[in-house]
Amino acid sequence: MDAKIQRTEIIVPSPAARLKEGFRKNWYKFSRNKLSIAGLVIVLSIIVVAILAPYVAPYPKHAGKFVDYVNANQGPSAAHFFGTDNFGRDVLSRIIFAFRGALLMGIMVLAIAVPVGVFFGLLAGYYQGSFLDTFIMRITDIFLSVPPLLLALAIAAVLEPNLTNAMIAVTVMWWPWYTRLVYGMATSLKNEYFVTSAELVGAGRFHILFREILPNCLSPIFTKMALDVGWVILIGASLSFVGLGEQPPTPALGQMVSDGTRYMPDLWWMTVYPSLAIAVIILGFNMLGDGIRDMMSKGEHDRG
Amino acid sequence: MNKLHRYFLKRLFYSIFVLIGLSIVIFVIARVVPGDPARMALGPRAPQFAVDALREEMHLNNNLPTQYFYWVKGVATGDLGKSLVTKRNVTEDIKEFLPATLELVALSAVFVIMFSILFGALAARHKDKWIDSLIRVMAYTGVAMPSFVLAVLFLLFFGYIWPVIPVLGRLSAGLYAPPTFTGLYTIDSLLVGDLEVFWDALKHLLLPALALAVGPLFQEARIVRSSMTDNMTKDYLASAVAFGMPDRVVMGKYLLKPSMIPAVSVMGLDIAAMMGNAFLVEVIFNWPGISRFGMEAMLHKDLNAISAVIVVFGLIFVLVNILVDLIVAYLDPRIRLGGGV
Numbered sequence: 001m002d003a004k005i006q007r008t009e010i011i012v013p014s015p016a017a018r019l020k021e022g023f024r025k026n027w028y029k030f031s032r033n034k035l036s037i038a039g040l041v042i043v044l045s046i047i048v049v050a051i052l053a054p055y056v057a058p059y060p061k062h063a064g065k066f067v068d069y070v071n072a073n074q075g076p077s078a079a080h081f082f083g084t085d086n087f088g089r090d091v092l093s094r095i096i097f098a099f100r101g102a103l104l105m106g107i108m109v110l111a112i113a114v115p116v117g118v119f120f121g122l123l124a125g126y127y128q129g130s131f132l133d134t135f136i137m138r139i140t141d142i143f144l145s146v147p148p149l150l151l152a153l154a155i156a157a158v159l160e161p162n163l164t165n166a167m168i169a170v171t172v173m174w175w176p177w178y179t180r181l182v183y184g185m186a187t188s189l190k191n192e193y194f195v196t197s198a199e200l201v202g203a204g205r206f207h208i209l210f211r212e213i214l215p216n217c218l219s220p221i222f223t224k225m226a227l228d229v230g231w232v233i234l235i236g237a238s239l240s241f242v243g244l245g246e247q248p249p250t251p252a253l254g255q256m257v258s259d260g261t262r263y264m265p266d267l268w269w270m271t272v273y274p275s276l277a278i279a280v281i282i283l284g285f286n287m288l289g290d291g292i293r294d295m296m297s298k299g300e301h302d303r304g
Numbered sequence: 305m306n307k308l309h310r311y312f313l314k315r316l317f318y319s320i321f322v323l324i325g326l327s328i329v330i331f332v333i334a335r336v337v338p339g340d341p342a343r344m345a346l347g348p349r350a351p352q353f354a355v356d357a358l359r360e361e362m363h364l365n366n367n368l369p370t371q372y373f374y375w376v377k378g379v380a381t382g383d384l385g386k387s388l389v390t391k392r393n394v395t396e397d398i399k400e401f402l403p404a405t406l407e408l409v410a411l412s413a414v415f416v417i418m419f420s421i422l423f424g425a426l427a428a429r430h431k432d433k434w435i436d437s438l439i440r441v442m443a444y445t446g447v448a449m450p451s452f453v454l455a456v457l458f459l460l461f462f463g464y465i466w467p468v469i470p471v472l473g474r475l476s477a478g479l480y481a482p483p484t485f486t487g488l489y490t491i492d493s494l495l496v497g498d499l500e501v502f503w504d505a506l507k508h509l510l511l512p513a514l515a516l517a518v519g520p521l522f523q524e525a526r527i528v529r530s531s532m533t534d535n536m537t538k539d540y541l542a543s544a545v546a547f548g549m550p551d552r553v554v555m556g557k558y559l560l561k562p563s564m565i566p567a568v569s570v571m572g573l574d575i576a577a578m579m580g581n582a583f584l585v586e587v588i589f590n591w592p593g594i595s596r597f598g599m600e601a602m603l604h605k606d607l608n609a610i611s612a613v614i615v616v617f618g619l620i621f622v623l624v625n626i627l628v629d630l631i632v633a634y635l636d637p638r639i640r641l642g643g644g645v
Contacts, residue, residue: 035444138321138322138325139325141318141321141322141325142322142325142326142329143329145322145323145325145326145618145621145622146326146576146614146617146618146621147576147577147579147580147617147621148576148577148580149577149580149581149583150579150580150583150598150613150614150617151614153580153583153599153602154330154333154602154610154614155333157602157603157605157610158333158334158336158602158605158607158610230448234450237450237452237453238450238452238581238584241452241584242583242584242587242599242603243603254452257452257453257456260456261456261459261588264459264460264463264464265460265463265464265465268460271456271457271460272457272460275453275456275457278450278453279445279448279449279450279453280448282447282448282449282450283444283445283448286444286447286448287444
């Protein structure tokens, strides 16, 4: 009897309800794969632990200049879960503090490389066939013509070794990937009707690039970013392994592995636990990234 | 001249352009480094007149474009300048160290191709069964393990705990390197029929090659799996089955071959990753390759050697990418026969 009332309720959902519905849908897509949730849990725990490092690390002082030869070279025990290193510093505490540098690297590199890469990609794609297009894309080709880690190593090596320069080196080799990604999308989007009609009504270049084309590229960009965090951290760990990252006494994951190799096999915990820490942080970001990719993809996506 | 030839000529032309660009980038990076290259080459205690003479010899008093011209002229005639580390011409160093790295990366590439197809096809065939899940878990772990971490763990395990495979260098003590034909010990030793050296060289190759291969291998396996499962539902496959073709032909020819295309397309990137990771893996396994040489050069700010190593790697990478395109063209009839793509 009140069928009419019900129908009006269905036709006009409130914005809040729509948002909730969208979130529910995305969460459904994301959480269908249990590995994505595992990734989310790992990443969130690492972030929380890293932020609260001075409070959660069992020996916060051990992350800096600290020497305690009485307790040096101890294997894993109740007092030191992951043992102590050759200076008597708690390995677990140092790993927790090293997560900070790794996360900072992942965030900073993408925060700079993505906007730069996207900007050049949009520009080259929209002015396809122009001198600007050739210029930008050939430079991109040059950067993509060397193995990425090699270029990062070379740049970091000629600069002073520290975390900032390692981030600069990785950023320099990372932006071209986004330029190439966005270029491909922009060249096809610029022929879409919504772009040509914006051009017809006299919209400015800025408006067309950033308000018409860019919003339609966002989903693949975010997907790639989510998948890239793990890779950036991996490259960062590789740089710090050869001494081109954070300098001692500040701990870094790669640097800890490298220090540990000099005390193998007796102090095996100095190598094994930082190695596992690297694997876990990358694993977490990769699984989370896959979940975000599933969420962003339209329709069914096979997990591969 | 058909479409394909023109396409490859264009690729080749672009590659030359890219290499020239790369050489400029490297040159600029090597010259903006703070410090005087001549002073760095001679050391802090060398007299000033010697430094001045070397500056003149290295054309450091000219402007940058002129310096670049002299450097390119050297590169074109095979003179890459003197290395600070080995005190000889970098060209000789590269001749000596490059084969060891090529041998290593080649064996890793063989591992990647073999096992990625094996694992990918297995997972696709037993989709959503325990084999599929097992391979997926292995893939996640394998991809998350950087090569250098694997290398260090291999070193710890096979070097100290269970020493069944040699972990350091190219050959055991007491064995002599085979006469040089290609510089690859495994091939050279086979050419002279020295099986003992061959076996030993192969054993030494195994762990570093595996450390390099694991990451790309599982990434490729996942690509093979997902493109195979995508193609499984295609109509052409159903018709092949309906014609009564044997299972092996359907799987091997009609399903696997087109499914290889996406996997081969990213192979170029995987080789790049392996060449980059070789820099750390060679240091860990004390492998006397060009990457270890390059790593030492970087840590000593040996600019001539750094530039040379990067240009050599750029050249190899460009060649690999052209090769990858050729293989894709062979696999994909739409490209091979010049139809619309």
